[in-house]
Amino acid sequence: MxxxxxxxxxxxxxxxxxxxxxxxxxxxxxxxxxxxxxxxxxxxxxxxxxxxxxxxxxxxxxxxxxxxxxxxxxxxxxxxxxxxxxEGHCAPIEGAAEVIGALRAAGIKVALTTGFSRDTADRILAALGWKDIADLTLVPSEAGRGRPFPDLVLAAVLRLDIEDVRTVATAGDTTYDVLCGLRAGAGIAAGVLTGAHDEAALRAAGATHVLASVRDLPAAIGL
The missing domain is CATH 1.10.150 (DNA polymerase; domain 1)
Incomplete structure (x- = not known):
């Protein structure tokens, strides 16, 4: 679960x-x-x-x-x-907002993380109208160290009062996202193919799943 x-x-x-x-x-x-x-x-x-x-x-x-x-x-x-x-060069991945909404409706908490600063993260969230879309948003300066260290995931676990890291799923488009999830002990550390790194790189990093898009995540976790 x-x-x-x-x-x-x-x-x-x-x-x-x-x-x-x-x-x-x-x-x-x-x-x-x-x-x-x-x-x-x-x-x-x-x-x-x-x-x-x-x-x-x-x-x-x-x-x-x-x-x-x-x-x-x-x-x-x-x-x-x-x-x-x-300047308007910012848009969501198709279906991402719907996935986040579905996860939260099912009682699953959602944290958004990034390697950017808080100011840049907030600009992106504001541009998309996503200020309140997740339970938590985190940047490296708020967690300790950035990826590939596990701090962003572990900070989310602590702040959202999660009892067991094995019940955490992570998803990202880079090998560092995968490593961050694995090093934090997440039960699922998925890679997605909508960004920087390809399937071979994500699998080599140890991804438990490689998905075409975040839209496929609910099915991967059994939702």
Whole structure:
């Protein structure tokens, strides 16, 4: 019996449409690295490989551990992404809102999690009219560490008073979402194919299920 479902946002319940890469390109440009530069392709490859990770952690890696540069890069990324959201480049994955509603109607609690900052997460939720769609929303700074660490899932378990982590199901579009769920002890750690990573990558990470979309999650948990 599933008591809590922890869902990723961008790529899982919210369409990404390349927004992360566009915001990254703008942010790293402020650090003097542009498309066509020798370092750009390697940086973009790392961003793609680590989709789902806390963005400040990504910039720390990309900028060689220079904390001031990493924070500046992350701030520029968040500004760029928020600007794209404010311009209307934000839409739900088809059926995601209905799935969340069905889960909650069945007595299952729902938490939405993301690697973005609270400000960016709130902008996305406001743009979609999702302020009250879930029982809880969490960002890395509110949980401890971002993915692939288990903190986001475990924080949701604690805040929503879940008795057994084995009754938790997680779903996300990246290998880091899968690892986060598995490391937290979730009974189901599903990957979805609407975002960053393909079936082979999700299965290699240990996904218990690989679903075409979050729309398939209720059936996967027996709802």
């Amino acid at each position: 599933v008591s809590l479902v922890v869902l990723d946002m961008a790529g899982t319940t919210v369409q990404d449409g390349g927004l992360v890469e566009r915001a990254f390109t703008a942010a790293i440009g402020e650090q003097g690295v542009h498309p066509g530069d020798p370092a750009y392709d390697a940086m973009l490859a790392h961003v793609r490989a680590t989709m789902g990770e806390s963005k400040i952690s990504v910039f720390r890696h990309l900028l060689g551990g220079d904390e001031a540069a990493a924070r500046a890069g992350n701030a520029a990324f968040e500004r760029a992404y928020a600007g794209l959201v404010d």
